[in-house]
Amino acid sequence: MKEIKSFSASDLARKRVLKLKPYQSARDEFSDTTSAMTFMDANENPLGDPDLYRYPDPHLTTLREKLSEVKNVDPSHILLGNGSDELFDLIFRVFCEPEKDDVIITPPTYGMYEVLATINAVSVRAIVMDDDFQPKVEEILQQQSKTTKLLFLCSPNNPTGTIISQENMVRLLNGFSGIVVLDEAYIDFSTTESWIHQLHEFPNLIVTQTFSKAWGLAGIRLGVCYASTEIISLLHKIKPPYNVNSLTQQKALAALTNKNRVEGYKASIIKEREELLKQLLQLKYVEKIVPSEANFLLVKVDDAKKRYSQLIDNGIVVRYRGNQPLCENGLRITVGTSEENKKLIETLQKLDR
Ligand SMILES: *Cc1c(COP(=O)(O)O)cnc(C)c1O
Numbered sequence: 554m555k556e557i558k559s560f561s562a563s564d565l566a567r568k569r570v571l572k573l574k575p576y577q578s579a580r581d582e583f584s585d586t587t588s589a590m591t592f593m594d595a596n597e598n599p600l601g602d603p604d605l606y607r608y609p610d611p612h613l614t615t616l617r618e619k620l621s622e623v624k625n626v627d628p629s630h631i632l633l634g635n636g637s638d639e640l641f642d643l644i645f646r647v648f649c650e651p652e653k654d655d656v657i658i659t660p661p662t663y664g665m666y667e668v669l670a671t672i673n674a675v676s677v678r679a680i681v682m683d684d685d686f687q688p689k690v691e692e693i694l695q696q697q698s699k700t701t702k703l704l705f706l707c708s709p710n711n712p713t714g715t716i717i718s719q720e721n722m723v724r725l726l727n728g729f730s731g732i733v734v735l736d737e738a739y740i741d742f743s744t745t746e747s748w749i750h751q752l753h754e755f756p757n758l759i760v761t762q763t764f765s766k767a768w769g770l771a772g773i774r775l776g777v778c779y780a781s782t783e784i785i786s787l788l789h790k791i792k793p794p795y796n797v798n799s800l801t802q803q804k805a806l807a808a809l810t811n812k813n814r815v816e817g818y819k820a821s822i823i824k825e826r827e828e829l830l831k832q833l834l835q836l837k838y839v840e841k842i843v844p845s846e847a848n849f850l851l852v853k854v855d856d857a858k859k860r861y862s863q864l865i866d867n868g869i870v871v872r873y874r875g876n877q878p879l880c881e882n883g884l885r886i887t888v889g890t891s892e893e894n895k896k897l898i899e900t901l902q903k904l905d906r
Pocket of ligand 1: 710
C-alpha cells in the first residue's frame with residue numbers, strides 16, 4: 554500500500570481559530586423543523602412566507618447528501634459556500650495569519666486569489682507558469698517557506714482553459730508543505746478527471762467547484778469545497794451559520810435531481826466551443842488560440858485593445874486579458890449560444906480587412 558504523507562491541517566491553522574468556540578445558532582440545536590416539535594427558539598415570524606420564514610439549515614444536510622450521491626464523495630468531505638469566492642475567503646481566514654503568512658499563486662490565473670489575499674492582509678508570491686501554462690514545480694517548491702500556507706492552482710485554468718498535468722499535480726501535492734487549493738470551477742467541461750476522489754491520498758488537498766459555470770446557475774451563488782474531514786471541520790467552525798440561503802438550496806437540489814440536463818449543457822457547449830475555435834482560426838488577425846478544456850477560449854490577436862473596442866462598438870463584450878503574463882494581446886471569449894457565437898464570428902469577419 555502507498556504511504557500517505559503525514560499531515561495535520563490543524564498544525565497550519567491559526568491558533569485563534571483552533572481556540573474559537575463557534576456561534577451556536579438555534580437551528581444548530583434543532584435543525585429538523587419538519588418534526589412534530591413546536592419551534593419557538595429562533596425569533597422567526599410564523600406569519601411570513603411558509604417556504605421561507607424559517608432560517609436555513611446551517612449544516613445544509615439535505616443538499617450535501619444529494620451532492621454526495623451525484624459526486625460520489627461522502628457528505629463529511631463537503632462544505633458549501635456563497636459562491637467559491639466565499640470558500641476561498643474562509644480558507645484564508647482559517648489558515649493565514651494576517652500580516653505574517655503568505656500564499657503562492659501561478660499567473661496567469663483567476664484574479665480573486667490575490668484580491669482575497671490582500672483583503673486578508675496576506676502577502677502573495679506570484680510564480681508565473683511556463684510557456685505551456687504548467688506551474689513551475691521546482692520553483693514553487695523552492696520558494697515555499699514556513700509562512701507559506703496556501704498554493705492556489707486552477708485547472709482548467711482561467712483565463713487559459715488549460716489543465717495542470719497529473720504529474721505536476723502529484724509533485725506539488727507531495728512536495729508542498731501547506732494546503733494545495735485546486736480550483737475546479739470548469740472541471741465539468743473537461744475530459745480530465747476531477748481530483749475530488751483523491752482526498753484520501755492527499756490530506757493537504759482542497760478542491761473547489763461551483764454551480765456558476767457548467768450548472769448554469771451563477772445567480773444562486775453556490776460553491777462547493779471538498780477536503781479531508783479535518784479541513785472541513787476547521788472551515789465549518791468559522792463559516793457564517795446561514796451562508797447559503799433557502800432559495801439557493803432549493804434551486805441547487807432541483808438541479809442535482811435533474812443532472813442529465815447538465816450533461817446536455819456540457820455536450821452543447823463543447824460542440825459550440827470546437828465550432829467557434831474552427832471559425833476563429835480562419836481570421837487573419839487571430840494569431841493563436843490556446844487549446845481549452847473550459848467554456849471559453851483565450852484568443853491571441855494582432856491588437857487586443859483595438860479588437861476589444863471594435864467588438865464593444867458592435868455590441869459584443871469579451872474580456873481583455875492582455876495585461877496578464879503570457880497573455881499578450883489576449884482576449885478571453887466565453888462560448889455562447891449558437892446565435893451568439895454566429896453574431897461574434899460575423900462581426901469579427903467584418904473587421905477582418
Ligand atoms: C467563475 C470562476 C469561479 C466561480 O466563482 P463563484 O464564486 O463560485 O461564482 C471560481 N474560480 C474560477 C477560476 C472562475 O473562473
